[in-house]
Amino acid sequence: MTETGCSYRNLLAQSCHSSQVYPAHKIEFGSIEAIKQCVIAGLGISALPTMVVEEDLRENRLVELNWKSDIPPIFTRVAWHKDKWLSPPLQSFIELTKTTLKNTSNE
Numbered sequence: 001m002t003e004t005g006c007s008y009r010n011l012l013a014q015s016c017h018s019s020q021v022y023p024a025h026k027i028e029f030g031s032i033e034a035i036k037q038c039v040i041a042g043l044g045i046s047a048l049p050t051m052v053v054e055e056d057l058r059e060n061r062l063v064e065l066n067w068k069s070d071i072p073p074i075f076t077r078v079a080w081h082k083d084k085w086l087s088p089p090l091q092s093f094i095e096l097t098k099t100t101l102k103n104t105s106n107e
Helices: 005-019 031-041 052-060 088-104
Strands: none
Touching: 031 052
16 A cells, blocks of 8 residues: 555545445555565555556556445646746656656546
């Protein structure tokens, strides 16, 4: 699971509870990549963003479970002050994000 206070951790916990699924053991990480690697290693299951696991699903390193849930889609926003100076790495991140999201919105 992600860290306490993470919005989609709370949604996953609510979904498990409403489905009467009560995990016996939970491991908490601050990194989505760490969670993904634990799942790949067979240590458990997790709910992860699609964009994080797409390649692993294609390469059969992960398997998507057919989980019926009332969890609504989760959207992430990137915002910055229009007049604030942005470092070159941050500008690159924003451009990469725009390009990636533009390419995935048609799928």
